[in-house]
Amino acid sequence: MRYRTVLVEAGLIGAAALDTFVHMWSDAPVSIALGVLGCVVLPLRHRFPRAVFALTLPAALLEAALVAPFVALYVLATRSRDRRVLGVCAVLFALASAAPSPFDDEAVKPSDTAVYLAYGLATAAVPVLLGQLVLTRRELSQRIEEIQEAKEHERVLHAQAMLARERAQLAREMHDVVSHQVSLIAVQAGALQVAGPDPATREAARTIRTLSVGTLDELRTMVTLLRASGPTEPTPQPTLADLQQLVAASGIEAKLTGVPALPVGTPGQRAIYRTVQEALTNVRKHAPGASAAVELWQDGPYAGVTVTNTPPGRPALPLPGAGQGLVGLHERACLLNGTLESGPTEDGGYRVHMSLPLN
CATH class of the missing domain: 1.20.58 (Methane Monooxygenase Hydroxylase; Chain G, domain 1)
Structure with a gap:
């Protein structure tokens, strides 16, 4: 895989260099330097997509080199859902490719410039559309994996609830x-x-x-x-000590606060762990881009956990779900003489609150 990546990078840099050399209008040092810069920065396009795209535009303006900005714009489209940014970048790409080079002595008619601009816009639309398709496919694959994990988790919870009954x-x-x-x-x-x-x-x-x-x-x-005894599992039972690892590996921006060691028994610790696990899974599935706060609390003879997430940062894809996760958590809380409350917050987020008696 590493050699394949090196070959791909070398091929892209070579294609960009060849494109720049073929379309070079003059031997001006600034033109050559900007053409070389546009090729050299391409390997950094995944870490700094916007900066790399900006650095490739001068080569397209001065020497009509299109491969480097085309590749940079494609990578930017695979990393961003901001249509305004992508639209501005596409227009800049079209203007850079259509504007006459200052090193070209031949006069260009305004009608020809308009035609070049139309071709430039059509060309810029290709990497943007391809990048957005790749980004959508990546997000769909991730959501499908999350749904499969959630269904398996809900199946286990349902089996545990049946066993407990x-x-x-x-x-x-x-x-x-x-x-x-x-x-x-x-x-x-x-x-x-x-x-x-x-x-x-x-x-x-x-x-x-x-x-x-x-x-x-x-x-x-x-x-x-x-x-x-609560529902049994074939794997080692999680405890409150595993919550920090669960929050860190949740795949979202989440923070664990509150009482570090609640005085609850093993069934209560499992119930709290599963509540946090289900709540964070729902945040990933139904509120993409949101952050979450996990708070362990104790109030007199009761203790529990509250998971609150912010409003989603972008629209969630309408994917199916079994809808049994919160039902299983409610049954688990009832078996321990506790309560489970869930619902939207005033700012558009969501809140899951489990309370368990200490005795």
């Missing part, structure tokens, strides 16, 4: 049915232990009662675990 139902059945029946066995065994007709019967009743009490303790422990 099944666990809650199982815990209720064990508490309401099994524990009740074992409690009756323990009561009856206690009564038989007191009023048994012979020592052997009383000893057997005592053993049954002891086993029943132990079974009740184990059932209570299992019910507590089933109710407290």
